[in-house]
Amino acid sequence: MPTEYASATVWGVVVALGVATFGIRASFVYLFGRIDEVPDRVTNALEFVPPAVFAALALPAIVAPEGAIAIVGNERLTAGVLASAVAWYVEDILATIVVGMAALWLLRFGI
Incomplete structure (x- = not known):
């Protein structure tokens, strides 16, 4: 599907969203790797x-x-x-x- 955006702009958005997604997932791995016990409120919210x-x-x-x-x-x-x-x-x-x-x-x- 053709767009009005340049190819570099589209790829820039794809890369930026990929980095943001990776950062969000990595932050949870890092956070739960450093915390020994997850608070009950967080556990209840994650359900x-x-x-x-x-x-x-x-x-x-x-x-x-x-x-x-x-x-x-x-x-x-x-x-x-x-x-x-x-x-x-x-x-x-x-x-x-x-x-x-x-x-x-x-x-x-x-x-």
């Missing part, structure tokens, strides 16, 4: 990181599959809500995946 990352990755694809928020006629949203209900009540990953995919397949292609 919420995986669900937050998953929600940030999955929610836009479910709520806005075409780039704009679509609630009416959005089969991904309906299947996601059904899968979320199964995950909440059953707490089984396989059942959640099966119900979510089956609901999406039925809503998209019908019987």
